Amino acid sequence: MQGRATGTGGMLRRVIPSTAPVLFVSNGTAEDLIGARLAGLLTRRVRYSPLVGEGRAYAALSDATRVGRVLRLPSGGFPFGSLDNLRADLRAGLVGESLGQWTDATRGASETGTVVVVGDAYALMVGTVAARMRRLPLVHVQPLLSAHYLDGLGLRGALRELNALGANRPMPYELRLARGADAVFVRDAATERYYRQRGVAARFAGSFAMDVLSVPERDLRLPAGRPVLALLPGSRDDHRESLPLMLRAAALLPEVTPVVAWPHIWDAVTLPGGWTLEHHGDAEAMARGEGTSVTLVRRAFGAVARAADIAIGTSGTANEQLAGLGVPVISFATRGPQYTAGFARRQGRLLGASLSVVGASAPELAAQVRALLGDPSRQARAALAGLTRIGPAGALPVIAAEIERLALSPLAPHSKGTRR
Structure with a gap:
């Protein structure tokens, strides 16, 4: 009509x-x-x-x-x-x-x-x-x-x-x-x-x-007793560069439980040299290398976000959502297309103390995770910044x-x- x-x-x-x-x-x-x-x-x-x-x-x-x-x-x-x-x-x-x-x-x-x-x-x-x-x-x-x-x-x-x-x-x-x-x-x-x-x-x-932000889609069955490190490579092609670096950082952190929120098909996974990927069905896989096993999950971002104690992310919205939950986020610049150095600076101004931008190296990332987990007052400042800047x-x-x-x-x- x-x-x-x-x-x-x-x-x-x-x-x-x-x-x-x-x-x-x-x-x-x-x-x-x-x-x-x-x-x-x-x-x-x-x-x-x-x-x-x-x-x-x-x-x-x-x-x-x-x-x-x-x-x-x-x-x-x-x-x-x-x-x-x-x-x-x-x-x-x-x-x-x-x-x-x-x-x-x-x-x-x-x-x-x-x-x-x-x-x-x-x-x-x-x-x-x-x-x-x-x-x-x-x-x-x-x-x-x-x-x-x-x-x-x-x-x-x-x-x-x-x-x-x-x-x-x-x-x-x-x-x-x-x-x-x-x-x-x-x-x-x-x-x-x-x-x-x-x-x-x-x-x-x-x-x-x-x-x-989705409600938890399912139980991730993560082991208890260790902080959960969410790895968020993002939905853009930055993941080809950022995921291998995140996995190498996780290998340096035996005291945490790392889990990747993966938004793509398994064929799109880019691994560090020497690592392997085992498919456990359409929704879960395991990356292994350097003496470490890291779980990757699909269609479960809400569950990963709410399970996380700390995160490493090269994502726009996902980083903001974790910050909005009061979770400290660590990031690093990629060559793009999205999470460039300029984008990282801008997101740092947006999220304030809830985001820490460091160099693109596994040792720097691992050191930053340890520093945050070992400093409750810094975690509290990060949580407050994320909650207030993002809002409910x-x-x-x-x-x-x-x-x-x-x-x-x-x-x-x-x-x-x-x-x-």
Whole structure:
């Protein structure tokens, strides 16, 4: 059923059918997961336009339809993480295919009642065009920017991270777009204050990262009596470099129980030289080498996260989730595509004392694990920093209720492109 236009004070607005689906526009693995969890709380059908990858998280929903083309980027969605990332993505058709996605999203909005953007300024631009051309309500969920990224950055730091300028702070055009949205939700209280000081009526309703953290999927059957060391190589290709180093560090720590939260297929496991991998079914494997055995588990991140006493991670969201549980996290930079030196610095500013960034060597990692485990006061500071900076869960039900309200509310007329 098509919506029709009615006039109010000489302005046209669209009357939306009460059964119209919601269009989600998101651009990244974590963003897709947040969007899919949010969509699962709605009472209406869902369309989704993933701007990076296939949006597999949405595919698990029973009544979700993908619209538009699929853009597979070698960088995994981090074209500005490094010059190599950008070159590879440009060769993969970044510009042409991205422009096509704008058209796809606008067409996808034609039968929907609300547009929900989960992502950064680029996703917000795409979603804003789709919403405005179809005169639809617009909700922006911004899970990436944090005012904490500016903590101690300074001019020198900003110049060193010019490629991440828009990731460290919202650009003026993003703030302007956000002012035109019907609702804006941000990731922490500090960012809510930052946005409000700049004229955006943003809300912090809880941590998106903690909202999508799964409950323990199963009993890991880990031996008692030793601290559990969670190894988090992440969902990006950084794992090819970081997992072998994590395993070598674990071999230097006989006093802990290491377990890898593995998000890929077993064939993707990269081992240090001389190590072997034994499959124990589809969900568990054992890596052996240097006198050590390390368990790898699939589809059990929630169980690993809640069992951990300390973690080594080269991941974005997973590191934040462990910190949000009060678990100290140790990290090191890789050659990318995601967890580069710049990314590690930025995450260090975000997580404060809950994250320790060290050199990429097994002895340094092992030494840092021992130092943390042997210092209860430092563990307490790390736990407090993670709990306060990430914050509690609870945002997604609030956002879902706001989407339902907007989907049933008459759309106010536009004024110079800004919704009042």
